[in-house]
Amino acid sequence: MERKEWPLWEIFVRSKNGLDHKHCGSVHATDARMALQVARDVYTRRQEGVSIWAVKASDIVASDPDAKPELFDPAEDKIYRHPTFYKLPDEVDHM
Amino acid sequence: MGATAMTSTNPAHLEYVLRLGDAALIHGQRLSEWCGQAPVLEEDLALANMALDFVGQARMLLSHAGTLEGKGRDEDTLAFLRHEGQYRNPTLCEMPNTDFAHTMIKGFLLGSFNLLMWSRLCGSSDKALAAIAAKSLKEARYHAEHTGDWVIRLGDGTEESHRRAQAALDMLWPYTNELFAANPTDDAAAAAGVGPAWSDLAEDWEKAVLPVLKHATLTVPARTPFQTYGKFGRHSEHLGHLLAVMQHLPRSFPGATW
Numbered sequence: 001m002e003r004k005e006w007p008l009w010e011i012f013v014r015s016k017n018g019l020d021h022k023h024c025g026s027v028h029a030t031d032a033r034m035a036l037q038v039a040r041d042v043y044t045r046r047q048e049g050v051s052i053w054a055v056k057a058s059d060i061v062a063s064d065p066d067a068k069p070e071l072f073d074p075a076e077d078k079i080y081r082h083p084t085f086y087k088l089p090d091e092v093d094h095m
Numbered sequence: 096m097g098a099t100a101m102t103s104t105n106p107a108h109l110e111y112v113l114r115l116g117d118a119a120l121i122h123g124q125r126l127s128e129w130c131g132q133a134p135v136l137e138e139d140l141a142l143a144n145m146a147l148d149f150v151g152q153a154r155m156l157l158s159h160a161g162t163l164e165g166k167g168r169d170e171d172t173l174a175f176l177r178h179e180g181q182y183r184n185p186t187l188c189e190m191p192n193t194d195f196a197h198t199m200i201k202g203f204l205l206g207s208f209n210l211l212m213w214s215r216l217c218g219s220s221d222k223a224l225a226a227i228a229a230k231s232l233k234e235a236r237y238h239a240e241h242t243g244d245w246v247i248r249l250g251d252g253t254e255e256s257h258r259r260a261q262a263a264l265d266m267l268w269p270y271t272n273e274l275f276a277a278n279p280t281d282d283a284a285a286a287a288g289v290g291p292a293w294s295d296l297a298e299d300w301e302k303a304v305l306p307v308l309k310h311a312t313l314t315v316p317a318r319t320p321f322q323t324y325g326k327f328g329r330h331s332e333h334l335g336h337l338l339a340v341m342q343h344l345p346r347s348f349p350g351a352t353w
Contacts, residue, residue, distance in 0.1 A: 034248075037237075042137055
């Protein structure tokens with residue numbers, strides 16, 4: 001039998017002002033309002049957040065896992081792209 | 096006991112707070128019956144969260160009622176060790192869940208009422224009650240929104256969801272008469288500035304509820320003379336069964352903790 005699932009939404013929660021929204025999971029919901037409401041109920045019931053983003057999972061464009069070799073491997077031998085070669089003044093040494 | 100200074104000599108004051116506390120307790124208990132049973136996991140948590148909001152409100156209100164009474168009864172004694180006829184919740188609160196549409200229609204009818212009630216009680220002459228109202232108002236906003244959205248989704252949804260939502264509304268609507276029936280307790284509580292006479296909220300309640308029901312394409316039943324009297328301790332056949340479940344543990348194991 002065909003299962004008619006509600007659309008899937010990816011949920012991002014900001015734990016406090018000034019920090020980024022972080023992906024924390026997903027919910028099924030019929031519409032955007034409901035996605036925010038149930039995200040609130042599922043992911044912020046222990047004071048985890050001050051702001052929620054809900055993004056329709058089908059609207060997320062993801063890279064192809066099979067394309068890993070051409071996308072990410074070429075960066076492997078280019079360690080000079082890390083800023084560890086530069087001598088930083090003490091004042092900014094926590095970068 | 097030092098609490099004597101906080102007791103109330105106005106019996107209507109105690110009755111009024113007890114009614115609010117019992118309404119929250121019984122509605123919360125009904126919602127909690129969905130735990131593990133809701134149609135989807137997300138809604139299971141939403142219902143459990145709402146149930147916990149109501150149980151939390153009931154704890155504050157019944158503790159306060161115990162203080163007003165001044166006879167040493169705490170929230171647990173009031174919640175678990177009274178008999179059916181001593182509960183003061185409106186009958187609507189104790190109506191069975193039946194199906195998801197019933198729970199959402201009931202939650203919306205009660206939630207819209209609570210929203211108005213807590214707004215008004217923020218200005219209560221009873222400072223403790225005003226503080227409880229300020230906290231509960233935030234919860235009530237969410238309850239009214241969440242259940243209201245569901246009323247629209249179900250009423251204006253599929254043929255089956257519409258049929259179930261309409262059946263729930265037809266069944267539960269007559270029980271809202273009780274919310275607004277005038278009575279001496281309300282008159283005395285209003286005169287003392289404790290809180291509004293519930294009948295005063297009728298007009299605003301209809302203004303809040305009717306547009307949502309219309310949006311949901313539901314037909315509002317005509318008003319009938321049907322009256323229930325849960326507020327006065329005369330309950331439907333459903334409350335006894337609810338209490339049997341709710342009171343079983345504290346009555347079987349007095350003072351149990353875990």
